[in-house]
Amino acid sequence: EAGVTQFPSHSVIEKGQTVTLRCDPISGHDNLYWYRRVMGKEIKFLLHFVKESKQDESGMPNNRFLAERTGGTYSTLKVQPAELEDSGVYFCASSQRDRVVKELFFGEGSRLTVL
Amino acid sequence: QKEVEQNSGPLSVPEGAIASLNCTYSDRVSQSFFWYRQYSGKSPELIMSIYSNGDKEDGRFTAQLNKASQYVSLLIRDSQPSDSATYLCAVNTGFQKLVFGTGTRLLVSP
Numbered sequence: 001e002a003g004v005t006q007f008p009s010h011s012v013i014e015k016g017q018t019v020t021l022r023c024d025p026i027s028g029h030d031n032l033y034w035y036r037r038v039m040g041k042e043i044k045f046l047l048h049f050v051k052e053s054k055q056d057e058s059g060m061p062n063n064r065f066l067a068e069r070t071g072g073t074y075s076t077l078k079v080q081p082a083e084l085e086d087s088g089v090y091f092c093a094s095s096q097r098d099r100v101v102k103e104l105f106f107g108e109g110s111r112l113t114v115l
Numbered sequence: 116q117k118e119v120e121q122n123s124g125p126l127s128v129p130e131g132a133i134a135s136l137n138c139t140y141s142d143r144v145s146q147s148f149f150w151y152r153q154y155s156g157k158s159p160e161l162i163m164s165i166y167s168n169g170d171k172e173d174g175r176f177t178a179q180l181n182k183a184s185q186y187v188s189l190l191i192r193d194s195q196p197s198d199s200a201t202y203l204c205a206v207n208t209g210f211q212k213l214v215f216g217t218g219t220r221l222l223v224s225p
Contacts, residue, residue: 004158031211042119043159043203043215056212091158102147104213106158 002026004107006092012113018080021110025074025094032075033095033104034067038088046090049075050097061086082114118142119206121216129224134191136219138204141185148180148187149213151203159203163189194223 005024013019025032034046046065047057051072060067064083069075079086089111093104120139128134136150147166151159165171165178165187177190187206191198201218208214 033211035215040217042117042217045212045214048211056210059212102164103149103161106151106160108156108158 004092004094004105006107006110008110010111013082014115015084016081019082021077021090023075023092026105029094030097031095032069033093034077035091036088084114087112087114118214119204119216121204121219123217124220125222126219127222128194132194134194134221136189136202138187138216139185140206142208145206145208147207149205150189151205153201153203196223196225199223
């Protein structure tokens with residue numbers, strides 16, 4: 001069974017440009033999460049989808065970040081325009097639908113470098 | 116105060132020894148607790164989950180939870196060089212969100 005896949009694995013862009021990160025969750029997983037790790041800091045929650053609906057986007061830093069999950073399958077996270085402080089590793093995770101979170105399956109992350 | 120605190124390490128242990136990794140959390144309503152292992156450049160991988168006070172054993176791994184002290188630990192027995200990784204403590208305070216610590220880097224020397 002394929003795991004959570006993320007693309008690209010690494011993206012280098014200049015300040016002010018736009019980047020779109022993609023996540024393909026494990027097939028059949030209704031829950032999809034985005035997390036981010038800034039260098040030297042802990043992995044932090046960004047948002048949570050159940051199927052195509054945003055359940056919790058309390059961790060999104062600001063309105064430069066837009067996440068979508070059309071059709072309840074793959075998800076994209078767009079950063080527009082990118083700023084220096086957006087650099088970090090963006091992790092996607094998915095899980096089966098449970099009342100409370102149990103096991104999250106993570107992708108290998110998309111490393112974003114903003115110059 | 117951080118919600119989940121871990122010593123960043125590195126924690127160095129010789130092969131065959133017991134590695135003890137510790138984590139404290141601040142939110143008393145935390146319900147479930149997880150230990151993830153992350154090799155450099157790879158995805159975090161769940162190795163243990165624990166939901167009630169006491170010990171939970173799985174192979175060479177034992178998770179210990181003390182809710183009164185807001186403390187969760189991970190013991191790795193018979194440590195192997197392949198256990199060298201960063202170990203992330205994660206706490207669920209309810210709903211569907213995990214709060215992570217910064218991780219402890221473990222180095223097991225042959």
